[in-house]
Amino acid sequence: MDGSVRDPVDAPPRLELRGICKSFPGVLVNDRVDLTVRAGEIHALLGENGAGKSTLMKIVHGVLAADSGTILWQGAPVRIASPADARRLGIGMVFQHFALFESLTVAENVALGLEERVPMDALAARIRAVSDGYGLAVAPERHIHELSVGERQRVEIVRCLLGDPHLVILDEPTSVLTPREALALFDVLRRLQAEGRSILYISHKLDEIRALCDRASVLRGGRLVATVDPRQETARSLARMMIGTEPPDLTARADTGADAAAPMLEVEALDLDRDDPHGTDLRDVSLTVRPGEVLGIAGVAGNGQNALMRALSGERLLARPGAIRIGGVPAAHLGPRARRDLGLAVVPEERLGQGAVPELTLAENALLSAYRHGGLVRGGLVHRGQTHGFASRVIHAFNVIARGSAAEARSLSGGNLQKFIIGREILQKPRVLVAAHPTWGVDAGSAAAIHQALVDLRDQGAAILVISQDLDELYTIADRIAVIAAGRLSESRPTHAATAEDIGLMMGGLFEGAAPEPAGGTPHVA
Amino acid sequence: MWLRLEPRPERSRVMVYLTPLVAAGLTAVAGLILFAALGHDPGHALYVFFVAPLTSSFGLSELFVKATPLVLCALGLAVGFRGNVWNIGAEGQLILGAIFAGGLALWAGDADLPWLLPAMVGAGMLGGMAWAAIPALLRTRFNANEILVSLMLTYVAGLLLGYLVHGPWRDPGGFNFPESALFGDSALLPALVEGTRLHVGALFALAAVGAVWVLLMHSFIGFQVKVIGMAPRAGGYAGFSQARVVWLGLLSGGALAGLAGMVEVSGPIGQLHPQISPGYGFTAIIVAFLGRLHPLGILLAGLFMALTYLGGDTLQIELGLPRAVTGVFQGLILFFLLASDVLIHYRLRLGPVRVPTAPPGSRPQAQPAQSGE
Known part of the structure; x- marks a missing residue:
């Protein structure tokens, strides 16, 4: 050259x-x-x-x-x-x-x-x-x-x-x-x-x-x-x-006295072997989220976030029930349906194909996770009016740009679909919300709206866990930040006491209890 | 100017319903060419194949007789197909249904038992379900491919039926022909129209259309089948059980195919012999897809495919063409259907060739980069 x-x-x-x-x-x-x-x-x-x-x-x-x-x-x-x-x-x-x-x-x-x-x-x-x-x-x-x-x-x-x-x-x-x-x-x-x-x-x-x-x-x-x-x-x-409009200001953090409340989501010494050759083993992962607080988990993708999400959502079950407690109830052996009954809501990593089915309408996609919600399913039959009504409420409350509840999920832009998925989870009034990469690839306007919604939910007393690669996002909404690296989770620290340099170092695996060598070599990322 | 395909922003709902008609039209055109190449007057041959069977009341009643097992089998298959459960063994499940129901009829002999027919319905469905349970168990327990298992079990079922009618169930007064004794009167389905072979089995098929319609279009379990079929990961996220969908898909298929087998031996046939089905269980796969896996569509597609059986017979009689014509037409229709389905996601345009690109609505969404954990 x-x-x-x-x-x-x-x-x-x-x-x-x-x-x-x-x-x-x-x-x-x-x-x-x-x-x-x-x-x-x-x-x-x-x-x-x-x-x-x-x-x-x-x-x-x-x-x-x-x-x-x-x-x-x-x-x-x-x-x-x-x-x-x-x-x-x-x-x-x-x-x-x-x-x-x-x-x-x-x-x-x-x-x-x-x-x-x-x-x-x-x-x-x-x-x-x-x-x-x-x-x-x-x-x-x-x-x-x-x-x-x-x-x-x-x-x-x-x-x-x-x-x-x-x-x-x-x-x-x-x-x-x-x-x-x-x-x-x-x-x-x-x-x-x-x-x-x-x-x-x-x-x-x-x-x-x-x-x-x-x-x-x-x-x-x-x-x-x-x-x-x-x-x-x-x-x-x-x-x-x-x-085109003023971005919304996130409301000031209310002092909820979260420290005193009983934990709503607890993970205790979770060990989980990978179930496919490219996965990451989780080792001794412990965390606690109390009502009215947001715990952020930072880390580069491929360090065990996916395994942790599947363990939390119930897509992968564990033998020891006490490894995960929701509202104090041992839940690690329960499937997604039973965990939802305990008040858990989940925003998964992938919007299309996991959080929503691309070919189905928004009403059907509302049913996907809200089927335990009042009146959507009666006597084994789907109540069409109720599902469309619920989807319309999500669309309205979260400003989703779509042709209505009969629009196919794949016809929405990424940001709008993500607003729909998050709105669907929040309108079910969860006690615990676990969200992975809530604004990944989402436009700035939708991202701000999603952050506001998460903060509002926190202020209503829900416990929120956000897994994200976006440090700015975690600094914006999290009260405490922990870092996942090579399948191990660091101690969390208050957001105001965590500098970007510290977090960056921890992302590289430099924290107490981190794996001495990055397990399985460099994390593979698709 | 060239013909080119342009992606549609959304799936065309019109085309979903139109492509079966397009396929039928193209099949007719291909038939014209085929008959002309064979040296027959193509117009007349096509008339003999598609229209002549419908011109008599006998022909019409035969159409419903043949459509009944096709519709029953296809309805059951559609439940599985929607959930990505590929039951290819409806033929074997039909045979088992015939064996179970027929065994009961032979045991009863000429005794006049009012509960015999309902019991045969139950036995037929149970037989089909038992046969379908084998691939379901192997799939959920050992992850064995249900396509291969269900297909191979079809041949086992055929041999089992052959053994029974050659051996233990052979009619002692049947001059050593491999067939059972004729069923007693109380084991035969009553006729709907006197003087024809049309029997109440056709009503079973209509009832099944209604039941499957509720199951697939309105029930929550039907919704779960659809989600697992379209996006298994979304099903896992929602807490829907894959194994449950596999069992439901195969057992529904087995139950309705078994009922079809019962209807055949207890209706038009009246005994067991090795050729109780001219491949209804396989043709039903085409019926299910031609009917868009929708119960009402399956009803129409079943009637259409029944016509290919009748048309094949009349062609054999009138023009001396081989029986294989039926199979050729059934193959053509499936071929053209699969080919014209491209129109659901694409539209035809005249214009210069360009690099096709996805419209904004269908482009892949940005997703977090992640490992294949």
């Missing part, structure tokens, strides 16, 4: 979009979008889920064709009909979901994406050169399944950089990274910028954008709302542009 791609001083913008329109059957996804990316800038693209960011980027990357509008590259109009066209122009993209074959090596995966045939040795040398040059430690001979998520992302970035792109598009790159990995990524991006490469950076994380980006374009409802200098804006003002 030739190192620098600097344009002359008075050069036209590297990429200019003029009046891009794109519609899918029934929806206008991009509405006359203008966007300019200058040479050597990091340009943020902000917007809620469904604002049209991904569609716009797919048009730039040649995956989709615009219905109308012009794309100018270095000032000249171009037609980008395929990702190969984009690559030839010098546009590279790092997707949010990695496209890597786990059983192949790094070099083999890279070779699959190339159009020309390159001998493996030469390719490995090129990979090493790029990874050394940018501080992206990637060993070409390692297999993907041995790599952590952060390392996998580096493979994708190296693959992209091998094409010597003048414009790199990154879709939510930090959503899978630890804070430290994110900082390392920012260093790489700044180095690319210093070489004169342009970067289009899609993210929800407002603080990150303010720290990293020179300019930010905000999309709302398919239209470009504003292009601003994020350093001149606050996180709140950016959020306002994105959502």
Whole structure:
């Protein structure tokens, strides 16, 4: 790679979009979008889920064709009909979901994406050169399944950089990274910028954008709302542009005297062996959640969160009933139905396929977990009016944007479906709520509404356990924070006494009682 | 300009109901070509196959006679299929139902017992359920594939029936033919219309349509079957038992197939012999899918598939075509149905070829990255 791609001083913008329109059957996804990316800038693209960011980027990357509008590259109009066209122009993209074959090596995966045939040795040398040059430690001979998520992302970035792109598009790159990995990524991006490469950076994380980006374009409802200098804006003002209204303020924390109350959810010395080869064993996990408090569990995905969720929800049963107590009642041997009767509600990790059935209506999806709720099932028959009524109450109370209770779950955006699932659990008036990644991949407006709902539920006296990778989220809503690493859980500490550095260190497995060696090597993340 | 498929934002409800008709139409077209290639007047042959059987009251009554076991078997299969329980052995369960009910009839002989028919109904259903319980037990206990187990048990059932009518149950006065004695009058289902073979078994099928309709469309257990079938992980999250759905699916299939077997031997046949079913249990699989796993759809599809049996017979008689024509048409209809089902999720468009992409409504939702724990 030739190192620098600097344009002359008075050069036209590297990429200019003029009046891009794109519609899918029934929806206008991009509405006359203008966007300019200058040479050597990091340009943020902000917007809620469904604002049209991904569609716009797919048009730039040649995956989709615009219905109308012009794309100018270095000032000249171009037609980008395929990702190969984009690559030839010098546009590279790092997707949010990695496209890597786990059983192949790094070099083999890279070779699959190339159009020309390159001998493996030469390719490995090129990979090493790029990874050394940018501080992206990637060993070409390692297999993907041995790599952590952060390392996998580096493979994708190296693959992209091998094409010597003048414009790199990154879709939510930090959503899978630890804070430290994110900082390392920012260093790489700044180095690319210093070489004169342009970067289009899609993210929800407002603080990150303010720290990293020179300019930010905000999309709302398919239209470009504003292009601003994020350093001149606050996180709140950016959020306002994105959502269109003032983001709600979380109500001040009421002093509920939670310390004195009897625990509502207790896990005591839980040991659980993995039930599939890629799982994590849980070892000696203990925690306590009292009424009126939120316990947050931080940690990088794949450290046992999934196993803990399944043990808590009743999807996996344990031999020793006392390992989990709900409201003081031993419950570890009970299935999900009996645990719900004790007052447990669960927001699972996956929205589609676990928390909701994509092909079923919202009314049917309400029934999925609320069937013990008054009147939905009578004499073994489903009461249609009651289920639609319950679903409508959820839709109304939690501001779910949907065509009503007869809409299919998969027709909702991620944020709206998550609001529906959380609303469905909360309207059942649980005494204990366990939620995994409640705002993962959810737009900022929905995330704020979900946080408010959780805090309201806490203030009504429920005990809440939130498992999340998003530290900002835990700092916002949790009263105490504990960290899970390699299947072991740290002691919890009050949120105000837990610094981000401490948490970051604990995520790396540095706490009392942590596994001496990360069990089973690096956690595997799909 | 090219023909291309464009993904729909949501499943088309119109197409769900329309594609069976599209498939029937395409089958007719394929039939035209087939008959022409065989050197027959295609229009006439198609008339003989699809229309002629319906022009007499005898033909109509035969249609209902043949549709009865098809509808019964398909209804039971649909319960399992909705829950991803693949019972392929309705044929064997039907045979066991016939053996259980027939055994009772032979034991009774010519005695006039008012409770005999209800007892035979119960015995037939029990026989089918017993046979279906084997794959259910092996699946829930040892995770054995129910497709293979239920299919292979069909051949065991056929051999069991063959052994009985060649051996212990052979009619002593039957000139050594492999068949049982004729059932006594009190073991025969009364006719619905005098002078035809149409019997009260057809009413059993209608009652079963109603019962399965309530079970699948309105009961909570039917909802659980649907959830487990569509998204097993969601079923696990909700606390629905997979094993319960497997048992329900197979036992419903067994009970209704067993009832179909009882209806056959106690209705049109009146005795046991090795060929009590021309593959009703297998054809019922096509009926279930052609009817969209919906009880009313199954009723219509059962009538249609019964027509292919009758049409095959009339073609044999009038044009001298082999009996295999029935099987060919049944295969064609399933083939075209599966092919045209693509229209439920996609629409046909004329236009230049483009890289197909998912519309916003159907794109995969962002999910937390996680290990395969």
